[in-house]
Amino acid sequence: MKIGQATIKDIARELNVSSSTVSRALKDYPGISDETKRKVKELAAKLNYRPNAIALSLRKSRSFTIGVIIPEVVHFFFSTVISGIEEVAYSRGYNVILTQTNEKFDRERSSIETMLSNQIDGFLVSYSKETQEFDHFSNLLDQGYPIVFFDRVPDIPKAINVMVDDYRGSYDAVSHLIRQGYKRIVHLAGPKNLTISKERIRGYKDALTDHGIQVDENLIVECPLGTDDESRKITAEILKSPAQKPDAFFGNNDMAAVGAMMACRDAGLKVPEDVGVVGFSNWQFCSMIEPGLSSVAQPGFQMGAKATEILLDIIEKKLDPEQINEPITLPTELLIRKSSVRTKN
Amino acid sequence: MKIGQATIKDIARELNVSSSTVSRALKDYPGISDETKRKVKELAAKLNYRPNAIALSLRKSRSFTIGVIIPEVVHFFFSTVISGIEEVAYSRGYNVILTQTNEKFDRERSSIETMLSNQIDGFLVSYSKETQEFDHFSNLLDQGYPIVFFDRVPDIPKAINVMVDDYRGSYDAVSHLIRQGYKRIVHLAGPKNLTISKERIRGYKDALTDHGIQVDENLIVECPLGTDDESRKITAEILKSPAQKPDAFFGNNDMAAVGAMMACRDAGLKVPEDVGVVGFSNWQFCSMIEPGLSSVAQPGFQMGAKATEILLDIIEKKLDPEQINEPITLPTELLIRKSSVRTKN
């Protein structure tokens, strides 16, 4: 079965009119008798006619589909972003085709290829951790292909970037820790090739400096994986070495922060009394654990929505990409929970 | 720009051959001189030729794209499933187009429409909580359209269903609680129109009965939303009424279980000493909270992968849908953590 999807031609044949007439009747073109319109529409409904979007795409070289390239779907933040993307795309009549790179550079490239084959109208991308050079994006940009980057954004000409204000979020979190009386604050940092990691490190440093605390590079520890296990081990190491004596941990993400909390517990240290902890992303579990984990909330949904709106505006020529010279920055919000609040000092 | 995507014709013109020759050369057809092949391929590479998948779809009435319809992307379990889907689809050369229904029936229907317009090769669906009748699926099935349902599966003819063994998972969880000495076990149930909810209730009841405990319908409480807030309130109510005196909670999902834990804490009850708690889904946070939440793990990734494999096998005629008469069931695993283990008693 399934063969029998009715086409314009079928309707035309049955009604003894030309297919162009049918096409026009269906779209309420001027200059078609009401009589014909009615008949056509009736039959169309009866035959359950459904326009073939593929044929349309071929004709218009537009697919009304946007491609989303994302490192991992199973990631609270990213899934939130996808949700925002899907929401806006749907409401504006676009399809979303999705690929995850699993943080692989090769897969990023091949996904772009297949999407191009599919005449995607534009891209929404957050690049992989492996990605170190951006020619595959630059080429497209040079050809005038619409791309909007989000969260993990490249520093290349013509790129349109949507990101959260990582600097500010980080700055706020660290300032808060300092105000609570914590002094030796470790930053469990992310991969240093990512702009977001760099920005967060910058915010961390500036907050310290602005509060008269000298930056100690030894307290900036990279956690490339960003898992709780990894940071648990790293934190345990730090706590062992008597030289460090940190009294707070600021995680580049919530998993890292949780790992630190667990390591503290393992070492017999109390959070927040002995050690303060703040994370980044505000995953769902932050409010469920005990003590609640303070965290910098990122507006994932809004980010996805915003990026999509911009992309679609560009695709529909409502917006000239040249006009956008600065990254679009979305505000973060520091959510303070127990893990960083000293009842007394 | 972007206009200048090279086509077969461009290559043909430049080489003074016909476009069919180019087409054949590109695909290593027999009966093309090596010389021509070489030239064609060279030029193709040089022009960065990329086959137009849309044209191909039109010709073959196949799009090599599958449509995924899911209630919510921002849901740990579903995002895991999507990941499995994407993985298999990618490895077999298919695109994934994604829509979320936000649990709305209308959106489910309209998504199906647009996907049909896009000549999707098949569907992967988990239906919305609002969905009460299934004609929109039955019609497709009757027309021979390939659909594989997962997790939330309908009870209609010809449907191919992939699900976890909810009954078994529930049975195991409740049996475990009983063995730990808990006796009055409340089940925070899901929406009763969903098969998964029903199955979990069935498992709950059978476990009680098999262990010689009489089922008390009052202890089965529906939590339609499945949020922690909701179940926290509901649990608080239950704990207030002196008649009930429950000593354990089995949640239809982890959020519900966490809500119950919070309510117990609020009421001054200790988990697991006074009250045992088990959840369902094994979300990431289960291992991060204190005490760790015991939970029934659902193999989301495998479910997505399995469903996709079946769908693609059907699409590619490697598998006859008629052959599948029973739901495909994936095993769950009970992960026991502190929240349900009594040190003594």
Add this chain to the structure above:
DNA sequence: TTGTACGCGTTATCAG
């Protein structure tokens, strides 16, 4: 070994 012609479903254009 290569070329010609047609069709997939739709719509824009030009003629009636």
Add this chain to the structure above:
DNA sequence: CTGATAACGCGTACAA
């Protein structure tokens, strides 16, 4: 008000 034709990019039966 309506019809015929061409074109989007590709594959393929048929002819040469």
